[in-house]
Amino acid sequence: MPICRVMNEMIPLPSRFTDRAALLAHIRALAGDSAADMPVPDIAAGGRRAAETALAAIDPRAYAVSRNHLDGAVTRLSPYIRHGVLSLDEVRNAALASVGDARQAEKFIQELAWRDYWQRVYLAHPERIWADVESYKTGFDASEYDPDLPADIAAGETGVACIDQFVATLVDTGYLHNHARMYLAAYIVHWRRVCWQAGARFFLDHLIDGDPASNNLSWQWIASTFSNKPYIFNLENVAKYCGPDINTIPRHNLVLDQSYERLSDLLFPYMGGTHG
Amino acid sequence: MADLVWLHEEALRLTHPVFAAAGPDAACVFVWDAARLAESHVGLKRQLFIYETLCEMASARAMEIHQGQAEAVLPRLAEAAGAGRILVPASPDPAIRAAIACLRRAAPHCEVVAVEDTPFATLTSQPDLRRFFRYWNKAKKSALRPQGI
Ligand SMILES: Cc1cc2nc3c(=O)[nH]c(=O)nc-3n(C[C@H](O)[C@H](O)[C@H](O)COP(=O)(O)OP(=O)(O)OC[C@H]3O[C@@H](n4cnc5c(N)ncnc54)[C@H](O)[C@@H]3O)c2cc1C
Numbered sequence: 001m002p003i004c005r006v007m008n009e010m011i012p013l014p015s016r017f018t019d020r021a022a023l024l025a026h027i028r029a030l031a032g033d034s035a036a037d038m039p040v041p042d043i044a045a046g047g048r049r050a051a052e053t054a055l056a057a058i059d060p061r062a063y064a065v066s067r068n069h070l071d072g073a074v075t076r077l078s079p080y081i082r083h084g085v086l087s088l089d090e091v092r093n094a095a096l097a098s099v100g101d102a103r104q105a106e107k108f109i110q111e112l113a114w115r116d117y118w119q120r121v122y123l124a125h126p127e128r129i130w131a132d133v134e135s136y137k138t139g140f141d142a143s144e145y146d147p148d149l150p151a152d153i154a155a156g157e158t159g160v161a162c163i164d165q166f167v168a169t170l171v172d173t174g175y176l177h178n179h180a181r182m183y184l185a186a187y188i189v190h191w192r193r194v195c196w197q198a199g200a201r202f203f204l205d206h207l208i209d210g211d212p213a214s215n216n217l218s219w220q221w222i223a224s225t226f227s228n229k230p231y232i233f234n235l236e237n238v239a240k241y242c243g244p245d246i247n248t249i250p251r252h253n254l255v256l257d258q259s260y261e262r263l264s265d266l267l268f269p270y271m272g273g274t275h276g
Numbered sequence: 277m278a279d280l281v282w283l284h285e286e287a288l289r290l291t292h293p294v295f296a297a298a299g300p301d302a303a304c305v306f307v308w309d310a311a312r313l314a315e316s317h318v319g320l321k322r323q324l325f326i327y328e329t330l331c332e333m334a335s336a337r338a339m340e341i342h343q344g345q346a347e348a349v350l351p352r353l354a355e356a357a358g359a360g361r362i363l364v365p366a367s368p369d370p371a372i373r374a375a376i377a378c379l380r381r382a383a384p385h386c387e388v389v390a391v392e393d394t395p396f397a398t399l400t401s402q403p404d405l406r407r408f409f410r411y412w413n414k415a416k417k418s419a420l421r422p423q424g425i
């Protein structure tokens with residue numbers, strides 16, 4: 001039986017503000033956040049109008065060929081979908097309407113399906129959101145992972161240039177491209193041996209599309225507690241997908257500048273075989 | 277009897293089926309529970325996004341934002357609005373599901389109805405959720421059709 005909280009205050013709140021700064025000040029007051037000045041973050045606009053503008057711009061054909069690249073034709077619909085400003089159904093319908101043949105939208109719709117899948121797992125097994133679904137397939141026991149996120153990661157001061165850039169983007173904009181999420185999550189879990197839950201909390205605190213199911217189960221996919229093997233990457237892969245805005249100079253990213261075979265030996269010394 | 281729509285952060289749109297289920301004159305409320313948001317790791321950036329969305333919705337339809345806890349605020353608002361039903365978008369979030377269960381006990385004279393969103397894929401049997409592709413193999417045909425049917 002759920003525990004019902006009892007707090008009987010009931011206070012109507014305003015819905016008109018002169019600008020985003022005024023709204024942010026209001027939200028911070030509600031949160032009891034009295035820390036020093038916080039600049040207005042550079043996040044996507046809330047609301048249905050902004051969502052419809054983003055939906056009108058989707059290009060499922062371009063998406064299919066470029067979505068893995070940081071500058072690819074990804075849609076940035078995630079905060080709208082996550083908060084129900086757009087339904088998955090209407091996004092799929094718009095994708096189908098924008099192509100001549102449903103197959104041209106298949107890759108995009110398959111990505112939408114990942115969300116539907118994670119939501120179904122969440123509904124059927126809510127305990128899986130914070131608990132390991134399976135054990136780690138890394139040669140390490142769960143107890144060997146740090147339960148807390150190291151401060152240098154949260155501050156974006158790891159000294160690994162591309163990782164620090166991804167952290168800065170996450171913290172400043174509340175958004176990261178899927179590939180950057182994968183790199184950052186893999187770095188945290190496998191290079192730093194931090195438990196996925198600590199990383200998942202960090203992401204949820206910052207992402208404007210932060211979703212218990214899509215986020216935490218994706219972290220488990222990276223960690224190998226909800227997949228058949230750990231996900232890792234190397235600097236060559238980052239350089240291939242990230243373009244010139246991301247620093248992939250080898251001497252600035254030493255721990256990533258290895259072959260997959262060598263990385264596997266370094267990261268998972270108690271496990272045989274190669275990963276990619 | 278009138279209806280009350282309880283909107284939460286999983287379903288922030290006026291075209292959600294909860295509104296069609298409730299009828300045009302239904303009162304509508306979002307309950308801003310800063311403690312619950314913080315517990316659920318909804319950071320300030322996301323709170324800003326959510327509140328900005330609420331402001332736009334409130335400019336298009338009569339809607340109130342109340343500070344407090346849903347379980348405590350809603351029975352009183354329902355009473356004030358003379359509502360016989362509270363309609364809420366269905367959600368897998370255990371905190372929302374727990375609040376719905378509490379509400380059913382706190383407001384026994386109100387019917388509390390969870391309204392599902394339009395489906396993405398219609399599946400004839402329970403899919404195997406152990407891996408994505410087992411689900412996708414079952415869902416694909418429906419997911420690639422308009423309305424998922
Ligand atoms: C470690 C990690 C954490 C993540 N955390 C979140 C999260 O908190 N919230 C979230 O919505 N997504 C999350 N994702 C999934 C994915 O990265 C984002 O949905 C996507 O990058 C959002 O950008 P977009 O809207 O431009 O996506 P697009 O590529 O344009 O995709 C369109 C839509 O499909 C859905 N989608 C696409 N890929 C996925 C996926 N792998 N899983 C679930 N849904 C998907 C999203 O709703 C997205 O908006 C995470 C992925 C990883 C690897």
